[in-house]
Amino acid sequence: MTYITKPTVHHPSLKKNALGLTRRDYEGAITTLCAGCGHDSITAAIIHAFWEMDIAPHKVAKLSGIGCSSKTPAYFLREAHGFNSVHGRMPAVATGANAANGDLIMIGVSGDGDSLSIGLGQLCHAIRRNVNMLYVLENNGVYGLTKGQFSASADPGTTSKKGEANTMEAIDGALLALTLGATFVARSFSGDKDQLVPIIQAGIAHRGFAFVDVISPCVTFNDHEGSTKSYAYTREHAVEVVHADFVPLREPIETTYAEGTVQRVTLHDGSVVKLRKVDKDYDATNRDAAYAAIRDHQRKGEVMTGLLYLSPDSKDVHDQNETVAGSLVSLPHDQLCPGNDALQKLQQQFR
Amino acid sequence: MSRTDTSDPNYYHKVVDCQWACPAHTNVPEYIRMIAQGRFDDAYILNRESNVFPGILGRTCDRPCEPACRRGRVDGKPVAICRLKRVAADHKDDITDRIPKAPAKKNGKKVALIGAGPSALTVANDLMPLGYQCTIFEKGPRPGGLMRINIPAFRLPEPVLDEEIGYIVNMGVEMKYDAPVTSLKSLVTTNEYDAVFVGSGAPKGKELDLPGRHDTDQIFIGIEWLESIHFGHIHEVGKRVLIIGVGNTAMDCCRSAKRLGATDVKVISRKTRKYFKASPWELEDAEEEQVEILENLSPVRFIIEGGTLTGMEFDKFTSQEVDGKLVQEPAGRITLPCDSVVLAIGQENAFPWIERDMGLEFDTKWDMPVVDKTTFMSTRPGVFFGGDAAFGPANIIWAVEHGHQAAISIDLFCHGQALSERPKATMALTSTKMGLHEWSYSNDYDPVQRQKMKHVNLPERFSKMTVEVEEGFTAEQTKHEVERCLNCDVQTHFTDSLCIECDACIDICPVDCLTIAPAAASESAQRQHLMAPAENLDQPLFESGPLKQTGRLMVKDENVCLHCGLCAERCPTYAWDMRKFVLELPYAGTAFIPLEAVGR
Numbered sequence: 001m002t003y004i005t006k007p008t009v010h011h012p013s014l015k016k017n018a019l020g021l022t023r024r025d026y027e028g029a030i031t032t033l034c035a036g037c038g039h040d041s042i043t044a045a046i047i048h049a050f051w052e053m054d055i056a057p058h059k060v061a062k063l064s065g066i067g068c069s070s071k072t073p074a075y076f077l078r079e080a081h082g083f084n085s086v087h088g089r090m091p092a093v094a095t096g097a098n099a100a101n102g103d104l105i106m107i108g109v110s111g112d113g114d115s116l117s118i119g120l121g122q123l124c125h126a127i128r129r130n131v132n133m134l135y136v137l138e139n140n141g142v143y144g145l146t147k148g149q150f151s152a153s154a155d156p157g158t159t160s161k162k163g164e165a166n167t168m169e170a171i172d173g174a175l176l177a178l179t180l181g182a183t184f185v186a187r188s189f190s191g192d193k194d195q196l197v198p199i200i201q202a203g204i205a206h207r208g209f210a211f212v213d214v215i216s217p218c219v220t221f222n223d224h225e226g227s228t229k230s231y232a233y234t235r236e237h238a239v240e241v242v243h244a245d246f247v248p249l250r251e252p253i254e255t256t257y258a259e260g261t262v263q264r265v266t267l268h269d270g271s272v273v274k275l276r277k278v279d280k281d282y283d284a285t286n287r288d289a290a291y292a293a294i295r296d297h298q299r300k301g302e303v304m305t306g307l308l309y310l311s312p313d314s315k316d317v318h319d320q321n322e323t324v325a326g327s328l329v330s331l332p333h334d335q336l337c338p339g340n341d342a343l344q345k346l347q348q349q350f351r
Numbered sequence: 352m353s354r355t356d357t358s359d360p361n362y363y364h365k366v367v368d369c370q371w372a373c374p375a376h377t378n379v380p381e382y383i384r385m386i387a388q389g390r391f392d393d394a395y396i397l398n399r400e401s402n403v404f405p406g407i408l409g410r411t412c413d414r415p416c417e418p419a420c421r422r423g424r425v426d427g428k429p430v431a432i433c434r435l436k437r438v439a440a441d442h443k444d445d446i447t448d449r450i451p452k453a454p455a456k457k458n459g460k461k462v463a464l465i466g467a468g469p470s471a472l473t474v475a476n477d478l479m480p481l482g483y484q485c486t487i488f489e490k491g492p493r494p495g496g497l498m499r500i501n502i503p504a505f506r507l508p509e510p511v512l513d514e515e516i517g518y519i520v521n522m523g524v525e526m527k528y529d530a531p532v533t534s535l536k537s538l539v540t541t542n543e544y545d546a547v548f549v550g551s552g553a554p555k556g557k558e559l560d561l562p563g564r565h566d567t568d569q570i571f572i573g574i575e576w577l578e579s580i581h582f583g584h585i586h587e588v589g590k591r592v593l594i595i596g597v598g599n600t601a602m603d604c605c606r607s608a609k610r611l612g613a614t615d616v617k618v619i620s621r622k623t624r625k626y627f628k629a630s631p632w633e634l635e636d637a638e639e640e641q642v643e644i645l646e647n648l649s650p651v652r653f654i655i656e657g658g659t660l661t662g663m664e665f666d667k668f669t670s671q672e673v674d675g676k677l678v679q680e681p682a683g684r685i686t687l688p689c690d691s692v693v694l695a696i697g698q699e700n701a702f703p704w705i706e707r708d709m710g711l712e713f714d715t716k717w718d719m720p721v722v723d724k725t726t727f728m729s730t731r732p733g734v735f736f737g738g739d740a741a742f743g744p745a746n747i748i749w750a751v752e753h754g755h756q757a758a759i760s761i762d763l764f765c766h767g768q769a770l771s772e773r774p775k776a777t778m779a780l781t782s783t784k785m786g787l788h789e790w791s792y793s794n795d796y797d798p799v800q801r802q803k804m805k806h807v808n809l810p811e812r813f814s815k816m817t818v819e820v821e822e823g824f825t826a827e828q829t830k831h832e833v834e835r836c837l838n839c840d841v842q843t844h845f846t847d848s849l850c851i852e853c854d855a856c857i858d859i860c861p862v863d864c865l866t867i868a869p870a871a872a873s874e875s876a877q878r879q880h881l882m883a884p885a886e887n888l889d890q891p892l893f894e895s896g897p898l899k900q901t902g903r904l905m906v907k908d909e910n911v912c913l914h915c916g917l918c919a920e921r922c923p924t925y926a927w928d929m930r931k932f933v934l935e936l937p938y939a940g941t942a943f944i945p946l947e948a949v950g951r
Contacts, residue, residue, distance in 0.1 A: 002859075002920050003788040007796035007913055009425055011863040011883040024861075036853040036923025044858040191852060219853060219923045231851045235900045 018054040038190030038216030049200040065090040069111030069138035088119025091126035101327035106133035116152035132316040134203040140218035141229035148221025159226035173213040183314035184210035201246040207268035208314035244307035245274040354896040360778040372419035374752040380840040387833035394439035409437030413746040428801035451480040458482035463544040468496025470738030471550035473754025479522040490531035536706040553739035563653030573695030589690020598628035601695035726770040727757040758939035774937035794916040797834035849926035856918035
């Protein structure tokens, strides 16, 4: 952590977005994580993404559980709503919050412990329900807060700081999400903002559960030789198969790419994700192909990154349940609470 | 692009904008920190090493450091460096013990110095402790040169002058007062002196020969007039006074006129405000004293009626800026009534006492002695020039620096060494890291605004010539102003091989100074591909060598770096460190070390 607060002065040429806000207006408190933590870079990417999309901070709800990753919502969008839940229970709180107020843009930040160990069941059901939220899994392969034990995402063979090798199989968040029917699955790296920022933006615009697994090195306990989640290892083994360019609704779409290398997916709000494919044969809208490709790269010892799968016809939890349009808070009181007569009528239907 | 060479003292020196801009390269951030710690004696002595006259300069310096100050680019107003210097001078205890002393045993070399102004006094200050015997020939009765006779006492009180000049004179300089040198040739040819230094200033005010100039006794030459006021020869002036010219001397003249009883004082300028030679703060101080400054007027004639000056006629102009240049068109004439006129349109050198057949070359265009810009020696070996006498009118701080350089040359000359083999500036870099989050300097950015100097009220200051206008900073003001300094000498020092490209420094930097970028073809291309474009070309760009993991470069735009140390604090590998840069300046007596000897 750092003792002084970040000075509020900024570069004279710092740009403002459509709301008249600078990137600095999307910051939160100064980080208390270790110096060099990948999570801080993800925080910076989130700040940049929200700023560039002209999203008013008070229209956002930030949710998290417990862990290093779950501390990070304090470090961005200081004017957004926030809820720091019980360990692993963030998906349930997010589901409830989203049920009550679907107008809020939901971002959940979790870690490999919070999501893949204690909260695995919660995560699975949020994916199944297709809760409309961006879910960022800050994945460093260790339990940093308890001094670096292997987490559920630690690869077999990766070593601890002391040199012991992990013997158990890893849970791969992206594969898990694909099998559970996730409608948006991406993998990125905290050290590659060019890739990460547009993925976060596409995830925010996506209507449904946008799962983003971000390799985020733990500089204190998992950045050594022998680690498969270090800065150096990730840089060496990451293979970007498809690069997402996020095009907001208000910007014209220009075609400058060679035939067959770009796949366009129009999102629910009219914005477009352009998928620049490094591998020409890759189809990012084919769930089975995505699954196979991830497995294939894993076998070769590579970390496949990019926007791996995107369902063009995602139906979120509200669509599926045909809920009332708008948030509960915006409903007139007589609709929200129609009174005893309406209740009696409803109950009559079930007698 | 190649890696920035930070082992060259010039790179980090340039980052310390104030020190780089100061002709004498005073270590400003270090003395401001000392003031912050209440170490006024140390701050004074540190100042004195480079600028010799902290009390005098703390009141009168032209402050080239302040327009250069980084704080000005961050929040619009530079640190009040000059006024903090005065704080150190005003609040120090007796520091006599810490002034260098002349050794009892002399080195047998004698130096004659002509004029007891800032440049010659600096030469004596540097040479006396080395055992030289210095003799100063001063045409007036007291030392100080223009500092004493041209700068009015309401800006520079006499006790301050006496004290700081005393520190030098009391080293045992032989002072010859009322001793104008009338022949340089005879002084030199006596062979009594091993070297001669000419620091006689630019004592001649420029004349304005227009009709009527010599038909009245109410037209004065600025610097002569100020001198007469100083010596008590002039006690009054007309009620309506016109000052011709708009430099700093004009400001001293108009404000002196107010104190001599003038009620209507106008300063006349040919050009518009942007082109005024006076420092902005001197203009403000004059306007505060209800002096009117008129633009776009060019003198035509003095109007004399019955032997009495009644006014002046001027050509009027309209002005506009075309492509950054001032274009003036005639716009008729105007007559301004007045009782006295003071001409403050510049100064000239005058060397009627230097014989032109003594092997000391004068240039044909300006009739100025030919002086080497590095060594300050004339074409006659052993005769040196400095201050306004060398290259025409400048200011006190330049005169001091000339004095330092001339002293180095004189020392080399007297020891038979080549003047070109000058001792080099070196640097020391020391980490300021004290703990995980602690640094040995105040790294937290204080948003406090520049403190405003309090001035004595108008009736009181007009009552006497010697009432100092500026009251000096209060303790409270000093406390705030010292915290405005960004500590630019505490450098962000980068070690390429340690960087793991985690982006932590880039994410935390409040002013977007840092980028990890692929190497660009040129520096100008690199400047456009950064977190924020580096458009201030006066400010250097730091570029690392290729980084280990990706081969990209760490690039830093120095322009608005706050030196807050957050990059170093968030760096997990110590690749960034905050290191205090100390420039070791050479002075007379600093040994010349050939570069090969230190392995460079």
